Amino acid sequence: MSQVTLYTITGVILFFMGLRAFLLYAHLVRKILAFNVMGSGIFLLLVGIASRVPCAAPDPVPHALVLTGIVVSVSFTAFGLVLLRRIYAKTGKAHITTEMEDTDAQ
Amino acid sequence: MTIATWLSVALVLAGAFFFFAGTMGMLRFPDVYTRLHAVTKADNLGLGLIVAGLMLQAESWPAMLKLALIWLLALLASATACYLVGNSSLRSGLPPVQGRYSVRRNPCRQ
Amino acid sequence: MSTIAWLFDGLLVAALLYLAWSLLSEQDLFKAVVLFIAFGLLMALSWTRLQAPDIALAEAVISAGLSGVLLLDAVGYVRGEKRPASTQSEAVKARRIEPVRTGLNLLALLFCAALIWAVLNLPPLDSGLSSIVQAQMGSAGVTSQITAVLLNFRGYDTLLEVAVLVLAAIGCLTLREADQSAAAAHSREPGMQVLDGMIQLVIPVMLLVSGYLLWAGEHAPGGAFQTGAMLGAAGFLLLLGNRMHFQQIPGWLLRISASLGLSIFLLVAGGIAISGRSLLEYPVSNAGKLIVLLETAISISIGSILIILFAANPPSASSPTIDQATPSEDTTEIGSK
Numbered sequence: 215m216s217q218v219t220l221y222t223i224t225g226v227i228l229f230f231m232g233l234r235a236f237l238l239y240a241h242l243v244r245k246i247l248a249f250n251v252m253g254s255g256i257f258l259l260l261v262g263i264a265s266r267v268p269c270a271a272p273d274p275v276p277h278a279l280v281l282t283g284i285v286v287s288v289s290f291t292a293f294g295l296v297l298l299r300r301i302y303a304k305t306g307k308a309h310i311t312t313e314m315e316d317t318d319a320q
Numbered sequence: 321m322t323i324a325t326w327l328s329v330a331l332v333l334a335g336a337f338f339f340f341a342g343t344m345g346m347l348r349f350p351d352v353y354t355r356l357h358a359v360t361k362a363d364n365l366g367l368g369l370i371v372a373g374l375m376l377q378a379e380s381w382p383a384m385l386k387l388a389l390i391w392l393l394a395l396l397a398s399a400t401a402c403y404l405v406g407n408s409s410l411r412s413g414l415p416p417v418q419g420r421y422s423v424r425r426n427p428c429r430q
Numbered sequence: 431m432s433t434i435a436w437l438f439d440g441l442l443v444a445a446l447l448y449l450a451w452s453l454l455s456e457q458d459l460f461k462a463v464v465l466f467i468a469f470g471l472l473m474a475l476s477w478t479r480l481q482a483p484d485i486a487l488a489e490a491v492i493s494a495g496l497s498g499v500l501l502l503d504a505v506g507y508v509r510g511e512k513r514p515a516s517t518q519s520e521a522v523k524a525r526r527i528e529p530v531r532t533g534l535n536l537l538a539l540l541f542c543a544a545l546i547w548a549v550l551n552l553p554p555l556d557s558g559l560s561s562i563v564q565a566q567m568g569s570a571g572v573t574s575q576i577t578a579v580l581l582n583f584r585g586y587d588t589l590l591e592v593a594v595l596v597l598a599a600i601g602c603l604t605l606r607e608a609d610q611s612a613a614a615a616h617s618r619e620p621g622m623q624v625l626d627g628m629i630q631l632v633i634p635v636m637l638l639v640s641g642y643l644l645w646a647g648e649h650a651p652g653g654a655f656q657t658g659a660m661l662g663a664a665g666f667l668l669l670l671g672n673r674m675h676f677q678q679i680p681g682w683l684l685r686i687s688a689s690l691g692l693s694i695f696l697l698v699a700g701g702i703a704i705s706g707r708s709l710l711e712y713p714v715s716n717a718g719k720l721i722v723l724l725e726t727a728i729s730i731s732i733g734s735i736l737i738i739l740f741a742a743n744p745p746s747a748s749s750p751t752i753d754q755a756t757p758s759e760d761t762t763e764i765g766s767k
Contacts, residue, residue, distance in 0.1 A: 215550070217439045221480055222549050224443045228450050230542040234534055235454035243459050243504055247466055250497065251450050254473055259549075261480050266555055272481050273560040274575040278584055280485050281576070282591045285655055285732065288492045288500075289598035292739035295504045296602045299743065303607060308508040393635065400628040407621045 218265040225258025241309040242298045246291055253287045324376045331373030338366030350417045352409045360402040364395050439479060446472050459508075463501045470494030483651035484576050487643075491659040496736060499666055503745045571717025573649040580653065581721045585710040589699065592691045592728060599688050599735040606742035622672070629671045636664040644729055648718075654725040658732025665737035669744075676741040684734060691731030695724060 232252030236245050257280045264276035302308045345358025371391040378384040449472060453465035470493035477486035563575055563583065570578035580588055640660040647653030668674040698720060699710050707713075712720050 217435060218480065219549065220439055220443055221476060223546050224446060226542060226545045226549060227447060230538045230545075231447075231450050231454060234538040237534055238531065241459070243501065243508065244454070244462065247462055247501070248454055250466065250493070251454060251469070254469075254493070257485070258473075258476065258480075261477070261482055261485065262549075263552070264482075264558070265480055266552070267557050267560050268555050269557065269560065271560065271575070273558040274563055274579045275559045275584065277482050277485060277576050278579040279587070280482070281488055281580065281655055282587060284485065284488050284492055285659075286591060286594055288497050289595050289735070289739065291497050292500050292743060293598045293601050295500055296605050296742045298504060299507055299607065300605055302508050302511070306512065308511050393632070396628055396631060400624055403624045411621075 218262050221258055222262030225255045225260075225262060228252070228255030228258065231255075240311075242294075242301070243308065246294050246298070249294075250287060250291060253283065257283055328373040328376045331369050331376070335366040335369030335371075335373065338362050338369060342366065350421050352414060353406060353416045356402050356406055360398055364398055367391055367394055442472065442476060442479065446476065459505045460502075463498065463505055466501065467494050467498040470498065484653065484656070487651060487656045488659060491656065491663055495663055496659065496666065496740075499670070500740065500743050503743050506746045507743075509746075569714045569717065571712065571714070571719075571721050572647075574647060574651075574653070576651075577647050577653045577721065577725075580655075581724055582712060582717060585695075585724075588728070589692075589695050589710070592695060592731060595732065595735045596689060596692050599738045602739055602742035625671050626673070629667055629673055633664055633667065636660055636667075640664070640729070640733075644725060647725060648722075654728040655732065657725070657729035658736070661729060661733025662736025662740075665733060666740050669737070669740060676737075676744075679737075684738065687730050687734040688738060689731070690734075691724075691728040694727040698724065 229252050232248045232250075232255060236248035236252065239245065239248070260276045260280050260283075261272070264273040267273050298308060339362070342359050342362025345362060346355045349355045349358055368391050371387050375384045375387050378387060446469070449465055449469045453462045453469060456462040456465060470489060473493065474486045474490040477483070477489055560575075563579060566583065567573075567575065567578060570582050572578050572582070640657045643652040643660060644654070644657040645652075647657070665674075669676065702710060702712065705713075
């Protein structure tokens with residue numbers, strides 16, 4: 215097992231850690247944090263696969279994909295936080311509840 | 321191994337020691353202000369020593385100057401951050417721990 | 431030497447996993463976000479170890495810096511959340527959540543083990559697409575392989591990604607709260623001179639480094655995304671230091687710069703399509719110039735969009751007071767009220 219495989223396996227473990235936390239916790243900020251950790255895990259997996267080429271320089275295509283992915287992930291983090299602020303401003307709660315509430319009352 | 325390499329190794333090890341000392345201080349000091357003191361001063365000195373060690377291994381003058389620029393920027397950012405954290409803590413009313421403080425008598429810290 | 435490399439990688443991986451576990455299970459949100467910033471920095475180290483300096487640059491600025499700021503501001507915003515008293519007792523809650531949690535852990539472990547087994551049994555080393563990329567580098571117009579892939583060979587992906595960013599900016603502009611006039615007239619707090627001085631010193635350097643990264647993207651790690659992230663970070667710094675208020679930016683300037691990347695990219699794609707070539711196939715003699723044009727437009731766009739994303743998530747206007755009774759905490763889990 216090479217060192218690159220170590221990082222790839224770490225990426226897999228990070229993804230599942232993030233997925234478990236995303237499903238388990240009700241607070242929206244924790245969900246966004248978990249989503250970011252999941253993203254980091256997938257990026258590690260992609261770059262780990264990119265490094266498995268016989269020549270010295272790694273495969274640049276997955277690197278480009280990961281670069282795109284990082285920028286997209288910050289944009290959805292920001293958008294998710296705007297939605298969070300909206301939810302908090304309307305309902306006073308920042309976590310998922312099991313009750314239905316009537317928030318459209320004017 | 322030339323003189324430059326030995327000197328680099330010595331400087332980097334000294335820098336690592338200062339980082340270790342700063343982290344020890346951060347873990348053992350009682351409140352925000354003393355921890356800031358430890359982390360900012362020791363870590364920046366450690367970074368300067370590591371950068372000095374790496375500068376001896378740089379391959380050209382521009383690379384050396386870029387490394388020195390890295391240290392200066394890190395110094396600037398770290399000093400400002402330290403000041404802001406201390407200032408906001410003071411303004412929020414966090415009282416500094418006064419008097420003598422013995423780690424042996426307060427072994428359990430968060 | 432190899433044992434030292436293994437030791438370093440092993441420590442880095444262990445630190446990554448430990449940090450991720452801590453930040454995900456931490457109930458104090460502020461601590462979780464600070465751990466996330468540290469996690470981003472260690473990820474940048476991992477990218478360097480995996481020979482991906484472009485990604486390391488982007489991760490350090492974006493994930494550790496910009497995401498961290500956004501999350502911290504959000505944590506400050508939801509700080510005063512009132513937790514209603516639960517209608518069920520602790521024992522009932524625990525009994526309801528336990529099977530769900532065990533099932534989830536089991537499933538996660540199972541799939542994780544399956545995927546690790548798949549990773550360990552990947553097909554033998556294959557050159558993938560790197561041989562094809564290297565063969566085509568002559569017609570790319572730039573010397574850096576990643577820039578060639580991003581803006582020439584896979585330009586379509588970058589076009590769609592810029593479109594996603596513009597959509598996120600539109601969403602944030604539409605959904606954000608109205609600017610608080612009190613926050614706009616937020617008087618300077620005493621003691622901000624240090625921050626002012628630092629901003630005066632650092633912003634010119636940041637702009638210079640952005641320009642350098644844009645130019646260096648042709649032959650070295652750098653390029654449009656890193657430049658855009660640096661410009662965004664400079665914008666964050668100005669907004670945080672109260673040197674610039676979002677309302678002061680003229681609306682037309684904001685809109686033009688945010689849509690510049692997408693518009694120019696679409697114009698270039700349209701021009702190429704009109705001249706009869708396939709999608710985004712640059713003429714070889716002009717490939718270099720087109721890439722420079724696109725990179726400049728995209729970096730300006732990304733910088734403005736990041737500023738918009740930050741303005742939609744502003745820090746709270748009031749300064750915090752130490753209140754040990756209500757830190758931002760969360761102990762709720764799915765399935766419990």
